[in-house]
Amino acid sequence: MSCYFRILEDVFDAAGIEITKENRKTVDLAIHELLGLATKHCPTAGRAFKEQVGTDPKARAAFAAKLARRLKS
Numbered sequence: 001m002s003c004y005f006r007i008l009e010d011v012f013d014a015a016g017i018e019i020t021k022e023n024r025k026t027v028d029l030a031i032h033e034l035l036g037l038a039t040k041h042c043p044t045a046g047r048a049f050k051e052q053v054g055t056d057p058k059a060r061a062a063f064a065a066k067l068a069r070r071l072k073s
Contacts, residue, residue: 002028004046014064017071030070034063 005012005019008031012019019027032040035048053059 002045003042004049007046007049011060011064011067014061015068015071017068027067027071030067034066034070 002024005024005028012027017023017027028040028045031049032038032045035045035052037045037048039045049063053063
């Protein structure tokens with residue numbers, strides 16, 4: 001599991017996403033795209049998520065909705 005996935009468990013739950021060995025890479029790439037990251041460096045993604053979304057429940061719910069839409073497309 002990507003190192004920052006542990007801080008997104010509530011986001012995955014809200015998006016209806018179960019992280020599996022098969023979808024982990026796809027989810028990781030979608031998160032990087034949503035955060036506007038070109039790098040696949042795990043700590044960078046975690047920091048970017050904390051800066052852009054943080055702990056605000058509304059922001060996390062909005063990110064979850066974006067992630068769910070991105071993965072369904």
